[in-house]
Amino acid sequence: MRIKALRKNWLYVPLIALAIFYLLPMYVMLVTGFKSFAEINLQTMWNLPHGLSLDNFIEAFSKLAPSLRNSFVMVIPATLISSMLGSLNGFVLAKWKFRGADIIFPFILFGMFIPYQSIIIPLVQFMNAAGIKGLAGLAMAHIIYGIPITTLTFRNYYASLPQELLEAAKIDGADMLGVYWHILLPISIPSFVVVLIWQFTSAWNDFLFAVVLTGNNDWPITVALNNMAGSQIISWNVQMAGSLLAALPTLLVYIFLGRYFLRGLLAGSLKG
Amino acid sequence: MFKNKDRYLSIILISPSILAVLIFVYVFIGWSIRVSLSKWKGLLPDYTWAGFKNYLALFSDPRFAVDVRNTLIFTGVFVIGSIFLGFLMAVMLDQGLKGEGFFRSLFLFPMAISYIVTGVVWRWLMNPATGTRTSGLNLLFTTFHLDFLVNQWYTTPKWGMAAIALAAIWQMSGYTMALYLAGLRSIPIELREAARIDGASEIQIYRRIILPLLTPVSLSALIILGHMSLKVFDLIIAMAGKQLPLDVPSIYMWQTTFDGLFYSRGAAISILLLISVAVLIIPYIRYTLREEE
Numbered sequence: 001m002r003i004k005a006l007r008k009n010w011l012y013v014p015l016i017a018l019a020i021f022y023l024l025p026m027y028v029m030l031v032t033g034f035k036s037f038a039e040i041n042l043q044t045m046w047n048l049p050h051g052l053s054l055d056n057f058i059e060a061f062s063k064l065a066p067s068l069r070n071s072f073v074m075v076i077p078a079t080l081i082s083s084m085l086g087s088l089n090g091f092v093l094a095k096w097k098f099r100g101a102d103i104i105f106p107f108i109l110f111g112m113f114i115p116y117q118s119i120i121i122p123l124v125q126f127m128n129a130a131g132i133k134g135l136a137g138l139a140m141a142h143i144i145y146g147i148p149i150t151t152l153t154f155r156n157y158y159a160s161l162p163q164e165l166l167e168a169a170k171i172d173g174a175d176m177l178g179v180y181w182h183i184l185l186p187i188s189i190p191s192f193v194v195v196l197i198w199q200f201t202s203a204w205n206d207f208l209f210a211v212v213l214t215g216n217n218d219w220p221i222t223v224a225l226n227n228m229a230g231s232q233i234i235s236w237n238v239q240m241a242g243s244l245l246a247a248l249p250t251l252l253v254y255i256f257l258g259r260y261f262l263r264g265l266l267a268g269s270l271k272g
Numbered sequence: 273m274f275k276n277k278d279r280y281l282s283i284i285l286i287s288p289s290i291l292a293v294l295i296f297v298y299v300f301i302g303w304s305i306r307v308s309l310s311k312w313k314g315l316l317p318d319y320t321w322a323g324f325k326n327y328l329a330l331f332s333d334p335r336f337a338v339d340v341r342n343t344l345i346f347t348g349v350f351v352i353g354s355i356f357l358g359f360l361m362a363v364m365l366d367q368g369l370k371g372e373g374f375f376r377s378l379f380l381f382p383m384a385i386s387y388i389v390t391g392v393v394w395r396w397l398m399n400p401a402t403g404t405r406t407s408g409l410n411l412l413f414t415t416f417h418l419d420f421l422v423n424q425w426y427t428t429p430k431w432g433m434a435a436i437a438l439a440a441i442w443q444m445s446g447y448t449m450a451l452y453l454a455g456l457r458s459i460p461i462e463l464r465e466a467a468r469i470d471g472a473s474e475i476q477i478y479r480r481i482i483l484p485l486l487t488p489v490s491l492s493a494l495i496i497l498g499h500m501s502l503k504v505f506d507l508i509i510a511m512a513g514k515q516l517p518l519d520v521p522s523i524y525m526w527q528t529t530f531d532g533l534f535y536s537r538g539a540a541i542s543i544l545l546l547i548s549v550a551v552l553i554i555p556y557i558r559y560t561l562r563e564e565e
Contacts, residue, residue: 008367008369011364011369012369014360014364015364015365015369015375018357018361018375018379019379021442022378022379022381022382022446023378024397025382025393025394025397025442028393028396028397042405042407042408043404043411045396045407045408045411046411046412046415085288085289088285088286089285089286089289089290092282092285093286096278096279096282098282102561104290105561106557106561107293107298108289108290108293109557110297110553110554110557111293111296111297113499113549113553113557114297114546114549114550115502115503115522115542115545115546115549117503117505117522117525117526117542117545117546118300118301118304118542118543118545118546119296119297119300119301119304120529120542121304121307121529121535121538121539121542122299122300122303122304122307123296123300125303125317126300141296144292144293144296145296145297147289147293151289176278176281176282177281204386205385205386205387205388206386207386207387207388207506207509208505208506212530222388222506225388225389225392226388226391226506226510229391229392229395230513236396239392239396240392240393242392243389243392243393247384247386247389250384250385250386251381251384251385253384254381254384255381258377258380261380261383261384262380262450265380265383265447265450266450266454269451269492269493269496270492270556270557270560
């Protein structure tokens with residue numbers, strides 16, 4: 001057994017090599033971000049900073065602050081509403097086997113895999129015709145195209161609950177909404193966390209919808225960062241600091257709630 | 273199980289969502305198809321019937337041929353790379369080592385980041401500048417005397433897409449690892465024990481027992497990653513902008529529609545993209561739902 005344990009320890013070599021590979025971009029973002037402007041040089045990009053300067057972050061933040069705010073303004077309602085809708089839909093689809101429920105469900109699911117290019121022309125036409133502009137339109141798109149995954153997650157969770165739980169509540173005289181409100185909702189907090197994180201991450205990270213539905217006054221962070229990176233005036237060090245700012249909210253969510261993030265991930269491949 | 277009143281209530285509860293999905297997914301797809309069969313070119317909608325002209329034009333369009341080729345390169349490198357690396361990481365982490373949770377979180381964290389951030393950072397890591405202006409990974413390679421690894425990354429003629437796929441592997445291999453790890457954990461430990469008692473070596477156990485049992489996981493990974501690579505868009509835009517050697521259907525669609533205002537042609541590209549995704553995804557959904565029952 002001893003020898004075996006020793007042999008196992010060799011696995012740390014490839015694991016640490018891989019860890020370095022995964023951390024390289026983070027390393028560059030961090031060391032570049034904390035360098036002073038005087039230290040910035042592409043040829044010394046791997047060197048550690050001499051001191052801790054916030055030059056790059058201040059510069060990046062001054063450019064990106066409005067779009068960070070736009071992202072929050074759009075993402076928060078989008079996340080909350082699509083999660084709530086998903087919970088209601090999941091409840092109905094899991095607990096009430098009406099004729100056609102089995103047909104409707106795969107049709108909803110397909111909606112989460114489509115390339116959004118295939119609906120983007122009508123979407124823009126529709127938003128223009130309906131007069132829904134900017135962040136409101138973007139939030140609406142995230143709510144609607146989020147329905148498939150949120151519905152799926154909740155349906156699977158509610159379907160896994162024992163039927164007796166609901167029967168007991170019915171005997172106590174609760175109607176359907178009562179059952180949902182008093183029994184299902186309190187125990188679906190973990191599923192809510194999974195779905196909220198998932199929706200927050202995908203709406204925050206989205207680029208395609210954002211770039212068609214918003215203009216330069218209401219760009220969310222992904223669009224603003226991409227434009228920053230494409231511009232010749234803003235140097236790479238500020239881009240690195242900006243990237244870190246753009247990644248920070250979802251990264252923090254991941255660091256603190258990673259377990260739930262993983263569950264959302266598996267649900268998204270229909271494996272949750 | 274509920275009374276009639278509840279049935280009506282159920283319908284009221286889910287119909288807004290179903291209606292929204294019906295309109296925003298299915299009606300809109302139909303609408304896109306209609307646009308793709310029209311002559312719409314310019315700011316104002318023009319639904320004059322053009323039949324399949326836009327599709328036929330694409331089939332003989334050299335740029336679309338480049339797109340198909342690029343998509344194939346990207347898909348090949350990205351899917352094979354992510355599955356291979358993901359499987360390897362899952363097997364290593366399944367050995368009950370100390371610090372497993374740490375490595376697992378580390379390999380998975382890029383999933384939380386947007387393609388735009390990934391693209392912006394990797395664009396600098398894969399800086400193709402040479403001579404005294406060498407930087408990024410190339411600089412790292414020269415410093416460690418690994419000069420044979422120095423390359424032009426995404427500006428490599430013909431194979432630039434493979435460099436973009438590397439960044440995508442960085443982002444997505446952790447996800448494949450998570451899929452495989454969940455699969456490995458669901459294999460009963462007795463199965464391995466029994467094989468060990470029968471004298472099978474560890475490698476034989478993986479080849480003869482574990483790998484076949486993981487076939488459904490591999491299939492899911494293949495389909496999910498495959499459909500992602502058909503849709504790849506943000507990552508390329510952020511890494512390299514819109515340039516012909518790195519063109520893919522989603523970018524071609526974008527430029528044709530929103531820069532060139534050739535809406536009908538753009539819609540045709542998007543429908544071809546949709547069909548390629550649907551061919552993968554529809555059997556997958558059917559298979560998964562049937563398995564569930």
